[in-house]
Amino acid sequence: MSDILKEYNDIMRKKDIVVAKIAAQLYRELITITPVAKGELKSDWQLQKDGSSWIISNNMEYAEIRLSPLIEDNGKAIVGSFKYPLGIQPTIEKYNIKLQKELKAI
16 A cells, blocks of 8 residues: 555544544533433434434424524523523534644644
């Protein structure tokens, strides 16, 4: 095998390791920050590998409502939660930045 091919394979292996690590970290943090009423939303997070991609999902029908930025009416959360008023987007962005930084270091 040529040196270039070996180097390419090494880079791809390192990339796969970094992506898997960041996906697992994001998955754990999403579980941690998910608001809890009954615990169903928190327990429905799933992390799956699909080919070379990692998919993090939550299929509870009200997940989008509870995980979105806060909209309140008379002190009651209509959408989102008081604990995480910006929703999960800042967490996703934080891990995207972390992923890009670690991939550039390869």
